[in-house]
Amino acid sequence: MKLITFKPENCRVAKSPSGAAKLSIDTKVGSFRFNKRAIDLLGLANGDKVAFHQEGVEEGREPSQDWYVEKVEDGFPLRANKNGDCLIFSNVNVARSLFDSLGKKDRSGQLLIAGQPTKLLSEDEETDEKTEHILYGLLNRP
Numbered sequence: 001m002k003l004i005t006f007k008p009e010n011c012r013v014a015k016s017p018s019g020a021a022k023l024s025i026d027t028k029v030g031s032f033r034f035n036k037r038a039i040d041l042l043g044l045a046n047g048d049k050v051a052f053h054q055e056g057v058e059e060g061r062e063p064s065q066d067w068y069v070e071k072v073e074d075g076f077p078l079r080a081n082k083n084g085d086c087l088i089f090s091n092v093n094v095a096r097s098l099f100d101s102l103g104k105k106d107r108s109g110q111l112l113i114a115g116q117p118t119k120l121l122s123e124d125e126e127t128d129e130k131t132e133h134i135l136y137g138l139l140n141r142p
Contacts, residue, residue, distance in 0.1 A: 021113040023069065023138060027099050028107050030092030034078070036085055038113050042071055042136060044087055049075035052094055053135060054101060065102055067111075068118065068135035102140045112139040 021038035025031070034044060044050070051072045055064035076094075078087040099109075114137035123130050 021115065021136075022110045023113055024108070024110045025095050025098065026108040027092070027095045030090045030095040032076075032089050032091070032095065033081070034087045039087055041113060041115065042069070044071060044078060046078065046080045046087065048078050048087075049073065050078060050089075051075035052098065053133075054097075065140065067098055067101070067138040069113065069138060070133055070135050098138075104140075113137070114139055 019037055021041040022035045023038060024033040024035070034042070038044070042050075049072050051070050051074075053068045053070065055066035055068075076089045076091060078089050080086070081088050099106075118135045118137060120133040120135060121130055122133060
């Protein structure tokens with residue numbers, strides 16, 4: 001008989017890297033919370049706005065699990081929490097859509113934010129105006 005041995009040294013709970021940029025989400029109330037490292041990484045401040053992007057669905061394919069956050073002019077307004085150490089906003093629809101697309105069954109959790117941005121140049125079909133987007137990937141930990 002082959003046994004699998006469980007001991008403290010091989011059963012540690014995986015933890016996020018210390019000082020990692022994180023986004024905490026609660027789908028019940030739709031709350032989003034950017035920690036201090038995420039605030040610094042994205043260059044956010046009280047009153048700034050963010051938007052979330054899900055990589056587009058191509059015809060005949062399932063929705064992508066690739067999500068990004070971007071600091072924008074017109075988006076969800078951020079406000080400081082009571083302690084002033086995080087920025088928060090609430091939107092149940094975005095929270096649930098994000099968790100559903102990632103296959104997360106938990107009501108709440110954290111996503112790491114990629115340390116390097118993805119730059120995307122988009123073009124407005126009506127005006128031909130080009131806009132550069134600086135997107136930070138949301139990393140889904142197993």
